[in-house]
Structures are given as C-alpha cells and as structure tokens.
Amino acid sequence: MEKERTLRDSVLVRWSALGIVAFTMMAAYFVNDIMAPLKTMLEANLDWTSRDFGFFTGAYSFLNVFLLMLIWGGLMLDRFGIRLTGKIAAILMVFGTALQYYGMTANISTEATFFGYKQGVFMAAAGYSIFGVGAEVAGITVTKIIAKWFKGKELGTAMGIQVALARIGSQVAYSVSIPLAKSFSISTPVLLGLVLLVVGLVTFFIYAVMDRKLDKQEDYAEEEDESKFSFKDVKNILINPGFWLIALLCVLFYSCVFPFQKFASELMINKYGISDNLAGTIAGLPALGALILTPVFGIYLDCKGKGASIMMLGAAMLIGVHCIYALPFITNYLVAIILMIILGIAFSLVPSAMWPSVTKIFPARQLGTAYALIFFIQNIGLWGVPNLIGWVLDNYCVVGNENNANLYDYTIPMFVFTGFATLSFIVAYLLKVADKKYGYGLEKPNMKDC
Numbered sequence: 001m002e003k004e005r006t007l008r009d010s011v012l013v014r015w016s017a018l019g020i021v022a023f024t025m026m027a028a029y030f031v032n033d034i035m036a037p038l039k040t041m042l043e044a045n046l047d048w049t050s051r052d053f054g055f056f057t058g059a060y061s062f063l064n065v066f067l068l069m070l071i072w073g074g075l076m077l078d079r080f081g082i083r084l085t086g087k088i089a090a091i092l093m094v095f096g097t098a099l100q101y102y103g104m105t106a107n108i109s110t111e112a113t114f115f116g117y118k119q120g121v122f123m124a125a126a127g128y129s130i131f132g133v134g135a136e137v138a139g140i141t142v143t144k145i146i147a148k149w150f151k152g153k154e155l156g157t158a159m160g161i162q163v164a165l166a167r168i169g170s171q172v173a174y175s176v177s178i179p180l181a182k183s184f185s186i187s188t189p190v191l192l193g194l195v196l197l198v199v200g201l202v203t204f205f206i207y208a209v210m211d212r213k214l215d216k217q218e219d220y221a222e223e224e225d226e227s228k229f230s231f232k233d234v235k236n237i238l239i240n241p242g243f244w245l246i247a248l249l250c251v252l253f254y255s256c257v258f259p260f261q262k263f264a265s266e267l268m269i270n271k272y273g274i275s276d277n278l279a280g281t282i283a284g285l286p287a288l289g290a291l292i293l294t295p296v297f298g299i300y301l302d303c304k305g306k307g308a309s310i311m312m313l314g315a316a317m318l319i320g321v322h323c324i325y326a327l328p329f330i331t332n333y334l335v336a337i338i339l340m341i342i343l344g345i346a347f348s349l350v351p352s353a354m355w356p357s358v359t360k361i362f363p364a365r366q367l368g369t370a371y372a373l374i375f376f377i378q379n380i381g382l383w384g385v386p387n388l389i390g391w392v393l394d395n396y397c398v399v400g401n402e403n404n405a406n407l408y409d410y411t412i413p414m415f416v417f418t419g420f421a422t423l424s425f426i427v428a429y430l431l432k433v434a435d436k437k438y439g440y441g442l443e444k445p446n447m448k449d450c
C-alpha cells in the first residue's frame, strides 16, 4: 500500500519549516556576536575593562558548563520533545538578551560591584549566560528538527544552509555593530538583536504548529528517534578514544576561532590602524568565508573524503594565521585582511570535516548524546579562553590610553592562540593515527556515488 503523503513530502512546506527555524538561529548568532566589535567603546563609554569583556564573553558558556545546562537541555529535548524545548530555548534567549540590555542601559553606579565585577557588567553577563543556554539548546533542537523533516531527503544540504544562514547572522552583527552604536547608542545593537530574537520566538511558535501537524500525520514518536540523549550510552562514548580526540580538537579549534573573533576588532584597530567602522566587518570575514566555502568543502568531503587530513590542514593554517598576527613587526592592514580570509578557509575546512566525522565514529543511536557531550566540552573553551585573554590583556598588554579606552599590544594573546592552534594540530594528527588504528573511515568519502 502506498504511504500517505505528509507535510514533509511537500518541498515547499519542508523548506519553509527550515527557513522558519533557521531564522531563529540566525537571530541567535546575530546576538551572539553583536557585542564583540564594541569592546573599545565599552571601555570608553561604560568603563568596562578587558577582564570585564572576557568575563562577559565567556559568560555565554558559564551556565552550560557549570550547571551542565547543555546536558539537561539534551535530556529535555528527548523527554519533552522539540516544541516545548525549542519554545523554552527561544524564550531564554529573549529573556537573557533583555537582561543584558538592561545591564547596559540601567543607570547602575560603576562603583557598585557583585562578585568583584561592576554590577552593570555582572547583569549583562548574567543575561548573556541565560542567552547562551537558550542558544546552545536551540542549536541541538534545530539539528533534530532538520533531521526530522529531511531524513531520507536533502539532509546534508539543509544542514549546510542552516549553518550558512547562521553565519550571515554573525557577519551582519560584526558589520553593523560599531556603525549602529556610533549613530545611536552603545546599547542599540543589542536592542536590534532583542527585536530579531522576539521575531525568532514568534517564528518558532509558527513552526510548532507545523511540527504538531506533521506529528499527527506521521504518528511521530519521539521515543523512536535515533538521536536520543541517554545515560546508558554516555559510558560507551566516553571510553571511545575517537570521542576524546574529536572533543579535544573541537574545543581547541573553536577556542582559536570564536573567542579570537571577539577580540579581533580591537586587534584590527590597535595593531593595523584599521578604522573602527570597518574593523568589525574584517573581524567577521571568517563567517562570510565559511558561508561560501563550507558547502563547497562539504561536497568535496562527500565525494573524495580525506576528512582527517583536512582537519590537520585547517589546524595547520590556524597556527600560521595566529603566529603571523602575533609578530609585532608585521603591521600592514592588507596582511591582517589576508590572514582573516585564510582563517575563514580554515573555519570552513575543519567544521565541514569534523561534524560528519562524528557520524562515522558513533552509531546513529549515540549521535545525540555524542554531539551534546562534544558541545559541552567545547563550551569549556568558549568560557575559559575569553576570560584568560581578557586577564592577560589587562595585566600584561596595556601600552597606552586614548579617549578613555586602553591601547593594547596583542603579541602575548596572539601567541596564546598560536599555542592552542598548535595543540589542535597535534590532536588532529593523533585523530588521523587513531583513524588508521580503529578504522573509523574518516578518510573515506561520505557518499558512495558522486
């Protein structure tokens, strides 16, 4: 008997579902990056220090790491499903960003402190931390949504397009942040992010209606879903050497990209003399490069393979980029731009090889758990590294002061990033060795016929 057609069989409906949830994620990535280019202005206008900025940036991951929110989020997703988890995640993002906005705008004395941080900084960081829980949980939820609608259809393309749209959110944030803050006020970019998130919340509620209809048509039982978080599987994953190598590569590699980008606008201004209106756009270039190149490398990996070697190549490129940024005598702005483009290529190479590799190391049943654990470990780096760099900047790198904001020599921070990149290269090499030993198939193409 022919199977009844459901909503996901309609090309228009399933791509609309993707468009709707991808918009929510695009807004999330916009808010994630909107504060990064404002570092110098935050010092000048709100008296933030580099340590404050590092604390704020790392706060994205604080609750995910220390209260295990990513793990609880994964559990909730499996137990209570996509609709409830997605709605809660979207509400958390809106609430967190509203609190962050309040922390930046309320007339709070810069003398009053909380846990050693100015109250305004603490409140903005608390908001960003709540936002971070929502953003990470929304991230796993959206992956599950795409798998639900595109299983057996254009799954890879759909995932690639969702990531590409998220990168647009990042790039736009880097480009508009400083011009907006200069034209209106320092909190205006965050207010715009808040508005986008509210729209993203509304679109997610619209998606929930489609999701309910699809469940009714397909009798979709979440219990049968293969990508479930399960404590039973945790042990098996943790004893797999492939898990530790991928998780270590993930935390080291992403620590050299996302936290670096947060400080990159200031590096462009301080070291390369790039105008502050343009600095954010240049710091956001890796996102733009990744938007174009990730699908291209995805197709190459699907057809030709060489995933482990590609991860090594991406990590090696990162060492070169950070090392040249660290050299104090290279100050030409063209070099800075070219390095950002190379970083963008590395930022496309490694993720497009890394995420599909997870599916080769673990059976489908363990994938949800494996991704949640890898994201958890990744968040440790996204918390620790910005805090470390902020502390290093304040204590060892101040070389002057201009318009009430410090001027920094970024040599030491860039060597710190070079160190992490070197470690990520070593781990990528060990992963290639492990691939040969355990036969994960990381060098093999993802698809049989191309």
Ligand SMILES: NCCCC[C@H](N)C(=O)NCC(=O)O
Pocket: 032, 136, 139, 254, 258, 351, 375, 378
């Ligand atoms: N600045 C965004 C942080 C996103 C972290 C997320 N866990 C992640 O790794 N996403 C994949 C990506 O490549 O964006």
